[in-house]
Amino acid sequence: MKRIVAFITVVVVLTALMGWTTPGLLKSMRLGLDLKGGFEILYEASPLEAGAKVTKESLVKTAQSLEKRANKLGTSEPEVTTEGTNRIRVKLAGVTDEAEVRKMMKEPAELTFRSKDGTEKNPDEYNKIEMIGTDFAENGAALQFDNMNKPQVSIKVKSKDKFAEITKRLLGQPLAIYMNDELISAPVVQAVLTDGTASISVGGSMDEAKELRDVINLGALPLKLHEKYSQSLGATLGQQSLKSTIEAGLIGSVFILVFMVGMYRAPGLIASFALILHTWLLIAVFAWANFTLTLPGIAAIILGIGMAVDANIITNERIREELRSGKSVMSSVKAGGKHSLRTVLDSNITTIIVAVVMYIYGTGSVKGFALVLIVEIVLSIATNVYFVRFLLNLLLKAGKLMKPKYFGVKESEIRAL
Known part of the structure; x- marks a missing residue:
C-alpha cells in the first residue's frame, strides 16, 4: 500500500508542479535571432x-x-x-x-x-x-x-x-x-x-x-572598427511560422505518446509521463541557464526526444522478449532492464562524445546545438531510464501489473520454459 501511495504522490506532485510552472517558464524563454529577430x-x-x-x-x-x-x-x-x-x-x-x-x-x-x-x-x-x-x-x-x-x-x-x-x-x-x-x-x-x-x-x-x-x-x-x-532584423521564421512549428511539434508528440501507450500499455503510459517530465525539465534548464532557443536548438531538442523514445522502446521490447520466453513479470522486467541498459547507455554516451567535440571546436549555432544535445541526453538518461524504472518497480513491488497483458504480450505468444 505504501508503494502505491508513493507512486500516486510522485505522479500527482510532479504533474501539479509542471502545470503550475510551465506558463511562466515558456514566457521567460529567450528566442534566437532566427526566431525572434x-x-x-x-x-x-x-x-x-x-x-x-x-x-x-x-x-x-x-x-x-x-x-x-x-x-x-x-x-x-x-x-x-x-x-x-x-x-x-x-x-x-x-x-x-x-x-x-x-x-x-x-x-x-x-x-x-x-x-x-x-x-x-x-x-x-x-x-x-x-x-x-x-x-x-x-x-x-x-x-x-x-x-x-x-x-x-x-x-x-x-x-x-x-x-x-x-x-x-x-x-x-x-x-x-x-x-x-x-x-x-x-x-x-x-x-x-x-x-x-x-x-x-x-x-x-x-x-x-x-x-x-x-x-x-x-x-x-587588435584592430580599429568602423561601422x-x-x-x-526580423525573424526568418516569422511569428506565424513559429506558431506552425510549435503546433506540428505538439501533434507529433501526441502521436508518439499514443503509440507508446497503445504498443506497451502500462510501461508505455509510464514512459509517456517520463517524456513529458523530460520536456518540462529541458524548458526549466533553458529558463534557469538563460539559454537562447534557436533553430539548431530546436533540431537538438527533436533529436533528443527521438533518442528518449528509442531508449524506452529498446527497454520495453527486451522486457517483452523475456515475457514471451516464459519468465515471470518481475524476472522479465529485471532481465530486460539489465540487458537494455548497456545498449541505451552506449548509444547516449557516444552521442555525448560527438556533441562535446562539436562544442569544443564549433562556433555560434554549432555550439548551441551541441550544448542543447548534451543537456537533452543527460536529462533523457535521468528520466527515461532511471525514473521510468523507479515508477515501474514501485508498482511491481506493490503487486500490480503482474500479468503479461499489462505489457502488451498475449498469452498465446508466451512459450513454455
Missing part, C-alpha cells in the same frame, strides 16, 4: 597603428573578442563572422537598446595609453601612443582598494620590459588613458614598474573605478 552590424577593420596591416589572424582575434563582448552584454549565441580581408559582421538576438549595444560593441575598440610628445606645436596634448588595447593581459584590470579604502584599478600588461621602459621614461609625468579620442583619466607615473602591474587612482569614485576597469578589459581589440551599416 535582432540587430546586425557590419564593421570594417583597420590597423590601430599607422603603417600596419590587417592580417587574417588579427581579424579572427578581433571577431573572437567581439563575440566575448557580446556574451558579456547578455547576448546568447551571437553570430560573429569575418568577411573578406577586413570586415566583421555581428548579429545579436533579442536586442532591446540598439544604441547602447552599438556603443558598447565599438567604444572600447580604440583604447590607448598616451603621453605628451613634448613638441612646441602641441606641448599640452597627449598625442604620443605608448600602449594600445592588445598590450594588456586579458581581463587584466581589476577593482581594488588602497590603504584609505578608496577604490582604484589595478592593471596587468603582457610585456613587463615594455611597461618598465615606459614608466621609467615618464616618471613623474602623466600617462593618459583615452577611449575613442576621449580622455578618461590621466594618472601620474609615481615609480618605475618592473613587474608588469600598476594601480590607477580615480579620486575615490566607485562608479569611475568600475567604468575604467570595464573599459580596459573590453578594450583589447559600415547596421539594421534591425
Whole structure:
C-alpha cells in the first residue's frame, strides 16, 4: 500500500508542479535571432597603428573578442563572422537598446595609453601612443582598494620590459588613458614598474573605478572598427511560422505518446509521463541557464526526444522478449532492464562524445546545438531510464501489473520454459 501511495504522490506532485510552472517558464524563454529577430552590424577593420596591416589572424582575434563582448552584454549565441580581408559582421538576438549595444560593441575598440610628445606645436596634448588595447593581459584590470579604502584599478600588461621602459621614461609625468579620442583619466607615473602591474587612482569614485576597469578589459581589440551599416532584423521564421512549428511539434508528440501507450500499455503510459517530465525539465534548464532557443536548438531538442523514445522502446521490447520466453513479470522486467541498459547507455554516451567535440571546436549555432544535445541526453538518461524504472518497480513491488497483458504480450505468444 505504501508503494502505491508513493507512486500516486510522485505522479500527482510532479504533474501539479509542471502545470503550475510551465506558463511562466515558456514566457521567460529567450528566442534566437532566427526566431525572434535582432540587430546586425557590419564593421570594417583597420590597423590601430599607422603603417600596419590587417592580417587574417588579427581579424579572427578581433571577431573572437567581439563575440566575448557580446556574451558579456547578455547576448546568447551571437553570430560573429569575418568577411573578406577586413570586415566583421555581428548579429545579436533579442536586442532591446540598439544604441547602447552599438556603443558598447565599438567604444572600447580604440583604447590607448598616451603621453605628451613634448613638441612646441602641441606641448599640452597627449598625442604620443605608448600602449594600445592588445598590450594588456586579458581581463587584466581589476577593482581594488588602497590603504584609505578608496577604490582604484589595478592593471596587468603582457610585456613587463615594455611597461618598465615606459614608466621609467615618464616618471613623474602623466600617462593618459583615452577611449575613442576621449580622455578618461590621466594618472601620474609615481615609480618605475618592473613587474608588469600598476594601480590607477580615480579620486575615490566607485562608479569611475568600475567604468575604467570595464573599459580596459573590453578594450583589447587588435584592430580599429568602423561601422559600415547596421539594421534591425526580423525573424526568418516569422511569428506565424513559429506558431506552425510549435503546433506540428505538439501533434507529433501526441502521436508518439499514443503509440507508446497503445504498443506497451502500462510501461508505455509510464514512459509517456517520463517524456513529458523530460520536456518540462529541458524548458526549466533553458529558463534557469538563460539559454537562447534557436533553430539548431530546436533540431537538438527533436533529436533528443527521438533518442528518449528509442531508449524506452529498446527497454520495453527486451522486457517483452523475456515475457514471451516464459519468465515471470518481475524476472522479465529485471532481465530486460539489465540487458537494455548497456545498449541505451552506449548509444547516449557516444552521442555525448560527438556533441562535446562539436562544442569544443564549433562556433555560434554549432555550439548551441551541441550544448542543447548534451543537456537533452543527460536529462533523457535521468528520466527515461532511471525514473521510468523507479515508477515501474514501485508498482511491481506493490503487486500490480503482474500479468503479461499489462505489457502488451498475449498469452498465446508466451512459450513454455
